Every structure is written in structure tokens, then in C-alpha cells.
Amino acid sequence: MSAGAISSELAEPAAEHQLLEVSLGPQHPSTHGVFRMDVSLDGEVVVKLKPVFGYLHRNHEKIAEKCSYLGSIPYTDRLDYICSLTNNWAYAMTVEKLAGLVAPERAEYIRVMLSELTRLINHSALAGFLLQDMGALGTPLMYAFREREKILDLFESLTGARMMCNYMRFGGCRCDLPPGWIEQTRSLVANFPSFLDEFEALLTGNEILLARTEGVGVLSKELAVNAGVTGPMLRATGVNYDIRKVDAYGVYGRFSFRVPLGERGDVFDRYMIRILEMRESLKILEQALRDIPAGPIIDPKAKLRNLRPKPGEAYGRIEGPKGELGFYLISDGGPNPYRYRIRPPSLINLTILEDMCLGQTIADAVVILGSVDIVLGEVDR
Amino acid sequence: METLEQIKARIEAAAPGARVEIVPNGSPANQPSLLLDAGHARAVAQFLRDDPALAFDYASNATGVDWPGKTIKEKIKVKKMVEGVEKEVEEVCEKKTPAYLEAVYHLYSMARKHGPLILRLRTANRADQVSLPSLTPVWRSCEFQEREIFDLYGIHFEGHPDLRRILMWPEFKDYPMRKDYVEPDDYEYEPTPHDAVLTRAREHYPGGTPA
Numbered sequence: 001m002s003a004g005a006i007s008s009e010l011a012e013p014a015a016e017h018q019l020l021e022v023s024l025g026p027q028h029p030s031t032h033g034v035f036r037m038d039v040s041l042d043g044e045v046v047v048k049l050k051p052v053f054g055y056l057h058r059n060h061e062k063i064a065e066k067c068s069y070l071g072s073i074p075y076t077d078r079l080d081y082i083c084s085l086t087n088n089w090a091y092a093m094t095v096e097k098l099a100g101l102v103a104p105e106r107a108e109y110i111r112v113m114l115s116e117l118t119r120l121i122n123h124s125a126l127a128g129f130l131l132q133d134m135g136a137l138g139t140p141l142m143y144a145f146r147e148r149e150k151i152l153d154l155f156e157s158l159t160g161a162r163m164m165c166n167y168m169r170f171g172g173c174r175c176d177l178p179p180g181w182i183e184q185t186r187s188l189v190a191n192f193p194s195f196l197d198e199f200e201a202l203l204t205g206n207e208i209l210l211a212r213t214e215g216v217g218v219l220s221k222e223l224a225v226n227a228g229v230t231g232p233m234l235r236a237t238g239v240n241y242d243i244r245k246v247d248a249y250g251v252y253g254r255f256s257f258r259v260p261l262g263e264r265g266d267v268f269d270r271y272m273i274r275i276l277e278m279r280e281s282l283k284i285l286e287q288a289l290r291d292i293p294a295g296p297i298i299d300p301k302a303k304l305r306n307l308r309p310k311p312g313e314a315y316g317r318i319e320g321p322k323g324e325l326g327f328y329l330i331s332d333g334g335p336n337p338y339r340y341r342i343r344p345p346s347l348i349n350l351t352i353l354e355d356m357c358l359g360q361t362i363a364d365a366v367v368i369l370g371s372v373d374i375v376l377g378e379v380d381r
Numbered sequence: 382m383e384t385l386e387q388i389k390a391r392i393e394a395a396a397p398g399a400r401v402e403i404v405p406n407g408s409p410a411n412q413p414s415l416l417l418d419a420g421h422a423r424a425v426a427q428f429l430r431d432d433p434a435l436a437f438d439y440a441s442n443a444t445g446v447d448w449p450g451k452t453i454k455e456k457i458k459v460k461k462m463v464e465g466v467e468k469e470v471e472e473v474c475e476k477k478t479p480a481y482l483e484a485v486y487h488l489y490s491m492a493r494k495h496g497p498l499i500l501r502l503r504t505a506n507r508a509d510q511v512s513l514p515s516l517t518p519v520w521r522s523c524e525f526q527e528r529e530i531f532d533l534y535g536i537h538f539e540g541h542p543d544l545r546r547i548l549m550w551p552e553f554k555d556y557p558m559r560k561d562y563v564e565p566d567d568y569e570y571e572p573t574p575h576d577a578v579l580t581r582a583r584e585h586y587p588g589g590t591p592a
Binding site for chain 2: 330352
């Protein structure tokens with residue numbers, strides 16, 4: 001046997017090129033719920049990643065098509081259960097468009113305040129979870145949750161529920177602010193920056209955080225736009241598209257705030273954008289708390305029970321904390337929607353998960369998924 | 382943004398042979414849509430995305446709608462010979478509206494910050510001709526949403542890179558979002574030895590089991 005034959009025989013099995021298939025999830029602490037990724041690994045490097053959904057699917061849309069317009073509002077709470085109030089708003093706004101209702105000014109101010117408080121909750125919780133995915137177990141998350149609790153207390157005093165608020169109605173809101181709510185919110189808004197400063201002092205410049213996030217999961221502008229990525233994920237790539245500015249729905253046109261933009265579109269930018277957005281949300285809250293007018297909180301013409309809008313359709317969207325949350329309703333003149341569709345930002349932001357993870361290590365894939373910010377109640381609906 | 386009539390004229394000039402129809406919207410939202418023919422949909426979508434004045438670079442929402450077709454009963458007065466005398470008689474005549482599945486796309490422009498432009502595509506029927514061209518090659522954001530439409534409505538998107546069920550499991554047979562979908566009585570039904578006992582009991586008491 002010649003030497004050449006031996007070397008070719010040795011080269012044949014090529015053990016180092018064998019791919020390892022890993023099913024990450026559905027029960028895995030880093031998948032933020034019941035979400036699975038079919039990952040193929042070459043050593044530690046991801047070469048294929050297919051997200052698998054549906055573990056939490058209950059066909060919300062079908063349920064809503066059998067419900068009255070009013071009856072769907074509590075279900076919208078359960079979509080993105082961290083941000084129930086923005087879900088309420090998106091749905092209420094779409095029914096208002098469909099039925100031609102107008103919410104009074106005070107209700108619009110309340111909606112803005114609640115949705116900015118929701119944004120604070122979502123972004124601080126996300127920052128905590130993201131750090132948890134990087135291995136900073138517990139501490140940052142508990143810091144974030146401490147602040148979240150204070151906001152949930154405000155929600156509880158207003159709506160009676162901490163998470164499943166079921167508060168907004170088409171044509172306005174369910175009940176007026178309780179006495180002292182404005183003052184409590186004002187003091188929360190005044191104290192929140194100190195939490196952000198503390199959080200940032202602890203984390204933003206941290207060497208390990210930088211090592212784990214800078215240059216990881218880079219998303220290009222063109223791909224982000226084409227793939228319909230929205231929210232902080234999109235703005236981290238540098239595209240200036242915030243529906244609060246573009247559509248100026250509600251009374252957002254009256255507030256001055258800036259839209260933070262990223263430069264590189266990596267995980268660090270996504271983290272940083274959320275921190276900066278929280279500071280902008282605080283600015284909006286300050287202005288809204290200062291300017292909120294007195295008056296009714298619901299359109300007297302709004303018929304909550306047995307609403308039958310004229311046949312037609314409407315698409316309404318808001319800038320949810322996770323991205324564009326849209327509702328598409330078709331009415332056939334009946335008491336329940338003929339078609340009820342949710343445009344879930346979490347699901348559509350996952351479209352490019354594979355593109356971001358290819359060539360990264362499996363540990364980075366977990367961080368990238370954390371930076372997308374998904375809630376499975378909304379992904380699977 | 383240009384008006385829908387202008388966009389329609391531009392499309393017809395850019396994609397010769399494309400049939401475009403404006404579908405009115407009766408609600409106060411006033412969002413009329415464009416109905417495209419399936420044959421030219423991909424070319425029209427490409428044009429809408431790449432035209433510098435329209436620049437619909439962002440397909441926000443893609444969804445399906447099921448229109449099973451209704452039978453509308455109309456009363457028509459017909460002249461007939463009744464007992465040798467010509468009389469006007471009311472007759473009920475049944476009309477069927479066409480049944481089809483529809484895919485609806487909501488387009489926005491991130492570059493020019495306008496929208497929405499609503500596109501509709503319709504299949505020929507609901508039974509065997511249910512394919513439409515996929516717009517995923519034009520807008521990547523349709524990838525999961527078209528999979529979802531395929532999963533829940535059963536529209537087959539031609540040219541989709543990865544058309545599989547997304548929310549239901551692969552072995553699932555039906556399309557749950559269709560209007561005529563019938564839920565199974567028991568999702569976890571499995572024949573058990575108990576079934577055999579029940580069958581025997583039914584045979585034993587032909588008039589129904591005693592309470």
C-alpha cells in the first residue's frame with residue numbers, strides 16, 4: 001500500500017465536518033417561552049437555524065371571529081402579555097377606524113401615558129432578560145423587575161389588573177384615572193432616570209457585555225426593511241421609522257421626542273436603543289402628565305355592546321414596544337368581525353433570525369434571540 | 382402618495398396586460414384596495430417596490446380571507462300562465478356569489494413614509510385551484526405570513542422558498558381559519574378497549590341503553 005492511499009483513506013471520514021443537529025427548546029430558559037429552534041452546528045458555529053412555532057397556538061383569530069367586537073378586548077391582553085395595554089390600543093384604534101368613532105382628548109392622553117409606561121416595562125424587562133441570556137443570572141433582571149412592579153402597581157390602581165388590564169375601549173377608555181394617580185405617575189417618572197443611570201452604570205460599559213454584544217448578530221438596513229422588521233430592531237440598523245412619528249396617531253403629534261437610531265445593527269445597538277427609548281418615553285410622559293385635559297373619557301356615541309359597523313374593512317397600526325402592531329378587521333355588518341387579523345411584530349421580526357445567526361456560535365444565537373424581543377403569546381397567537 | 386387611480390394607471394403602463402381593479406371599502410376608514418390578477422402579481426409587486434416615486438419597500442401585513450360564496454335568494458316577478466290566465470307570479474331565484482380565497486397585502490413605504498397601499502389576490506375557487514404567486518421573493522417579510530396563510534387557509538403560494546405548515550403540526554389535514562371548518566369533537570380521541578364495551582352495550586339495547 002502506498003503512502004498516498006493511506007492519506008486519502010484518512011481524509012475520507014472527515015469527522016470534523018459532521019454537523020450536529022440540536023433542537024433548542026421548546027422547554028429552554030433562553031427561548032422566552034415555548035419556542036423551538038432546529039439548529040445545525042458545525043462545531044460551535046450555527047450553519048442552519050429553523051424556528052419552529054405553534055406550541056402556544058390557540059387560533060386567537062378564529063376565537064375573535066366568533067366573539068363580539070367588545071368581547072375580543074380581553075383576548076388582546078393575552079397576545080403580548082407583557083404589553084397588554086398597547087395591544088388594547090391597537091385593537092381599539094382599528095375598531096374606531098372601522099366604525100368611525102373618535103376618542104375624546106383625555107382618553108387619548110391616557111392612552112399615550114399608558115402605552116409609554118408599557119414601553120418602559122417592556123424595554124426594562126427585555127434588558128433584564130437579555131442580560132440573563134448572557135449569563136448575568138438574576139441581578140439585572142431583578143433590578144428591571146423592581147421598576148416594573150412600580151408601574152404594575154399604577155396599572156392595578158387604574159384598571160384593577162396588573163397584567164391583563166382590559167382597559168381600553170373603542171371610543172375611549174373604561175374608567176377615569178383614580179385620585180392621586182397623576183401624582184404617583186409623576187413621582188415614578190421623576191425617579192425612573194435614577195434607575196436607568198444605575199442600570200447603565202452597572203451594565204452598559206461592562207466589558208463582558210460589550211464582548212458578548214458588539215458585532216454580534218449584525219443586521220443590514222436593506223434586509224431589515226425588506227424583511228419587515230420593525231420597532232427597536234429596525235431602528236438599531238439606522239432606519240428612521242417610528243410609527244409614532246410617521247402616522248402621529250392619537251395625540252403623538254403634540255409631543256416633542258426624538259427617535260434614537262443605531263449605527264451597526266448589532267445586539268449592542270438593539271440593547272442601547274431600548275435604553276435610549278426609555279429616556280424618550282419619560283419625556284413623553286412628562287409632557288402628557290403636564291398637558292392632560294379634563295373632560296369625558298369615552299365617546300358618548302360609542303356603542304360598546306352589540307356594535308355592528310358598516311360592511312368594510314380597516315387596518316390600524318401602532319408603534320408597540322416590540323414593533324408595528326397592526327390589526328386588520330373586515331366587517332360584514334354583523335355583530336362580530338368577519339375577519340380579524342393581528343400583525344404580530346414578534347413573529348415577523350423572527351423572519352431574519354436565521355440570517356443573523358449564521359456563522360455565529362450557538363451561545364451567540366441565544367443572545368441574538370434575546371435581542372429580538374419575542375413573546376410567544378403573540379408569535380403563536 | 383399618488384391616488385389609487387394614478388397608481389392603477391401607472392401599473393397598467395408598467396406591466397402591460399395586468400388587470401387591476403379598484404375594490405371600494407364601505408367603512409369610514411376609507412382604505413380602498415387594488416385587486417390584481419394572479420398572473421401579473423409578481424411583476425406588479427416588483428414595480429411597486431422599485432419605482433422611485435412609489436417605493437413600497439415594506440410589506441407590513443399579509444393575510445388570507447375566506448369567502449365561501451353565498452346563495453342569495455331574490456324574488457323576481459315572472460309572468461306565467463296560471464289556469465289559462467296570464468298572471469304575474471313571484472318566484473324565488475337563487476344566485477350564487479363566487480367562492481374564493483383571498484390574500485391581502487398591506488404595503489408601506491419606509492423611504493417615502495407613505496401608505497398603506499392594499500393589494501388583493503384572489504384564487505379561482507376554494508377547492509382545487511388555490512394557488513397564487515408568492516410575493517416573498519419581492520418582500521421577505523411575507524415569508525412567515527404566507528406560510529401562515531398556507532397553513533390556516535390553504536392557499537398554495539408558488540415560488541415560496543419554504544412552504545410548510547407553521548402553526549399547526551405537519552400531519553394536520555384541514556385549514557382551520559376557513560369558514561366551513563368543523564372542529565373535531567375530541568382533539569385527543571383514541572380508540573380504547575372501553576369503546577368495544579360501549580359498542581356491545583349498544584347492540585344489547587337496540588332501543589338505547591337504560592339510564
